[in-house]
Amino acid sequence: MSFFEDSIFRKDISRRELLEILGGAAALGMLNASIPRWAFSESLQRPNIIFILSDDHRWDHMSSMGHPFLETPNLDRIANEGALCENAFVTSSLCSPSRASFLTGQYAHTHGVKNNITPWSEENVTFLELLKQSGYDTAFIGKWHMPGKELPNLRGVDRFISFTIQRGQGRYFNCPLIVDGVKTPSRKEYITEELTDYALEFVREKRDKPFCLYLSLKAVHHRWLPPRDLKGTYRDIKDLHLPPESDNWIGLVDNQIIYGTFGVLEEMYRGYCETILAIDREVGRVLDHLDAAGLADNTVVIYAGDNGIYWGEHRLVDKRFAYEEVIRVPFLFRYPKLIEKPGERLSQMVLNIDLAPTVLDLAGIKIPGTMQGKSMLPLLASKDVSWRNSWLYEYFLDFPYTVPAMYALRTENYKYIEYESGCYSPEVYNIASDPGEKKNLYGTKIAGQILPKLQQELIRLKRETGVPGM
Amino acid sequence: MKQKMFYRRVLIPIGIVTLLMIVSINVYNISPAIGAAHPLLGRILSTVSALFMFISIWMGAFIAHPMAFRAGASMGERVLAGLATPLIWSGKMVYFAGCIYTGWELVYWSFHPLIVGVISTALLNMGISEILCRVIYRRKGLMPGRIFQGPVVIMLLIGLTIVPLSLWNGGTVFFYMFVDIYMMLFH
Numbered sequence: 007m008s009f010f011e012d013s014i015f016r017k018d019i020s021r022r023e024l025l026e027i028l029g030g031a032a033a034l035g036m037l038n039a040s041i042p043r044w045a046f047s048e049s050l051q052r053p054n055i056i057f058i059l060s061d062d063h064r065w066d067h068m069s070s071m072g073h074p075f076l077e078t079p080n081l082d083r084i085a086n087e088g089a090l091c092e093n094a095f096v097t098s099s100l101c102s103p104s105r106a107s108f109l110t111g112q113y114a115h116t117h118g119v120k121n122n123i124t125p126w127s128e129e130n131v132t133f134l135e136l137l138k139q140s141g142y143d144t145a146f147i148g149k150w151h152m153p154g155k156e157l158p159n160l161r162g163v164d165r166f167i168s169f170t171i172q173r174g175q176g177r178y179f180n181c182p183l184i185v186d187g188v189k190t191p192s193r194k195e196y197i198t199e200e201l202t203d204y205a206l207e208f209v210r211e212k213r214d215k216p217f218c219l220y221l222s223l224k225a226v227h228h229r230w231l232p233p234r235d236l237k238g239t240y241r242d243i244k245d246l247h248l249p250p251e252s253d254n255w256i257g258l259v260d261n262q263i264i265y266g267t268f269g270v271l272e273e274m275y276r277g278y279c280e281t282i283l284a285i286d287r288e289v290g291r292v293l294d295h296l297d298a299a300g301l302a303d304n305t306v307v308i309y310a311g312d313n314g315i316y317w318g319e320h321r322l323v324d325k326r327f328a329y330e331e332v333i334r335v336p337f338l339f340r341y342p343k344l345i346e347k348p349g350e351r352l353s354q355m356v357l358n359i360d361l362a363p364t365v366l367d368l369a370g371i372k373i374p375g376t377m378q379g380k381s382m383l384p385l386l387a388s389k390d391v392s393w394r395n396s397w398l399y400e401y402f403l404d405f406p407y408t409v410p411a412m413y414a415l416r417t418e419n420y421k422y423i424e425y426e427s428g429c430y431s432p433e434v435y436n437i438a439s440d441p442g443e444k445k446n447l448y449g450t451k452i453a454g455q456i457l458p459k460l461q462q463e464l465i466r467l468k469r470e471t472g473v474p475g476m
Numbered sequence: 477m478k479q480k481m482f483y484r485r486v487l488i489p490i491g492i493v494t495l496l497m498i499v500s501i502n503v504y505n506i507s508p509a510i511g512a513a514h515p516l517l518g519r520i521l522s523t524v525s526a527l528f529m530f531i532s533i534w535m536g537a538f539i540a541h542p543m544a545f546r547a548g549a550s551m552g553e554r555v556l557a558g559l560a561t562p563l564i565w566s567g568k569m570v571y572f573a574g575c576i577y578t579g580w581e582l583v584y585w586s587f588h589p590l591i592v593g594v595i596s597t598a599l600l601n602m603g604i605s606e607i608l609c610r611v612i613y614r615r616k617g618l619m620p621g622r623i624f625q626g627p628v629v630i631m632l633l634i635g636l637t638i639v640p641l642s643l644w645n646g647g648t649v650f651f652y653m654f655v656d657i658y659m660m661l662f663h
Binding site: 123172173229250251252253254255258259260261263264266268321403405406408409410427428429430 | 515518519522523585588648654655659663
């Protein structure tokens with residue numbers, strides 16, 4: 007029995023009442039044996055689901071997370087009216103693998119999109135497909151950007167709007183789209199506004215079924231270009247609170263230049279923050295529409311990022327390495343019917359692979375055994391449940407980037423990283439006392455005490471999740 | 477034009493630009509530690525050293541090449557001097573890439589757009605420097621002959637073809653081409 011059936015569903019309708027409705031419907035000759043049992047009554051109760059996925063949005067770049075100058079009132083609104091997961095992570099800090107994990111509920115080594123080269127398999131099952139099978143109207147709008155064919159034959163979506171330009175990265179201004187297979191010029195100049203327009207058109211469609219919208223934004227990916235009216239918003243901010251180990255040229259030296267960070271870091275960072283403002287504004291449009299259309303109470307709004315980004319921390323730019331800045335992401339939920347304590351901050355470690363089972367649970371659909379994440383509904387409903395206290399991070403080689411393949415273990419207090427390259431030593435950090443991961447404990451007496459347990463746990467997780475060769 | 481000793485023709489020009497590169501890299505690398513105690517000093521050091529790093533690696537040909545030219549170096553020696561820092565820097569990049577990639581993948585990695593970019597930039601700079609040196613020396617009556625000789629034209633052609641290609645659309649076009657060819661060869 008899913009959590010949805012166990013609690014939410016019972017709030018609205020008892021099983022006896024359901025049977026009476028279904029029985030009555032059958033007696034009236036309305037019930038086709040092939041229609042699932044919820045089709046006549048529950049569909050009215052099942053929530054609409056809007057999932058908004060941004061790109062490279064760091065977990066701490068929202069005003070609700072205490073950012074010193076960035077103002078994100080609409081993202082904060084989701085957090086204040088719902089729940090904010092303070093310890094949300096991605097299992098691989100790279101766009102394509104992480105995005106595939108959100109869709110499938112699986113680790114990269116399971117769904118196969120290990121990097122920006124290994125292709126998306128048409129055999130992968132997404133939560134959108136399962137929602138569609140159970141009667142949802144579904145739409146995928148925005149960035150697909152996974153290796154393989156330019157765009158897949160994505161099963162289970164009524165609308166599939168994406169872009170293929172720049173190898174699927176799209177562009178911020180005047181980005182041509184592929185709208186349900188048809189090349190279509192941009193209608194709006196700025197990509198985040200354009201995608202939100204399409205998303206709202208889908209939400210506005212008249213329907214008698216619940217819907218699920220997957221709005222996958224290009225922003226706030228490299229080259230961090232805000233819309234014209236927001237450009238320069240932070241021009242006068244002198245202290246950007248960039249890390250002390252950072253400097254303006256860090257993106258231009260040695261291997262870092264590979265990431266295309268041509269320019270002065272502070273200017274790029276201003277652009278990043280201004281581009282987040284544009285995301286926040288469009289999220290606001292979605293929320294406002296839900297309010298105006300009377301859909302807010304029965305619509306789950308989820309916002310997440312596919313990975314973070316370094317702004318000079320550890321003398322790095324881009325992502326990939328297993329440090330906190332890039333493995334932590336924003337993860338926000340709003341669903342008034344479920345979240346009894348609005349504004350709650352959840353401290354449990356949740357993952358990108360938890361999204362798919364959570365969404366299915368919300369819709370009352372059995373979670374397939376192939377999904378490796380867990381439904382977060384019990385957490386969101388403030389239930390006292392046992393939860394994971396460790397998880398596996400993985401990164402696979404991504405030609406031509408010079409970041410070694412690695413596995414890492416993240417527990418509530420520690421992180422252990424082991425690289426698949428002899429040039430890199432393992433790393434151990436006490437996250438609790440050293441959140442910035444400045445002091446590698448590997449080789450010290452302290453690490454000697456904890457290391458065997460961490461290594462053992464890493465092996466256990468590799469085996470449990472089916473890492474090849476384990 | 478009088479030809480000076482080998483070390484004056486080749487080793488000194490290469491040594492100066494290489495020393496500039498090594499010093500600036502090391503100053504840049506220690507600037508965060510200094511910046512932790514003295515933020516302003518750290519900022520100044522990182523900016524100045526980054527500037528000299530850029531000059532020594534990407535513009536080093538404008539330093540080493542004219543020095544070699546003035547010392548009477550042959551065309552081959554001048555090219556060697558102009559390419560010194562880009563080649564050393566590229567070697568360092570390939571060395572680090574060797575921690576990640578091996579065999580033919582590493583060989584292919586050596587044609588990374590950045591490496592091709594830095595070498596073609598050096599060739600372009602040398603081509604420009606060569607023309608300027610020839611014009612100046614011809615005016616002084618120290619050097620007879622044509623300004624646009626074969627090697628100069630080749631350097632300019634390579635530079636003027638590859639540098640704009642490397643910069644096209646922020647470098648993404650060349651980069652994706654590099655990745656696409658990798659996919660064809662290795663996947």
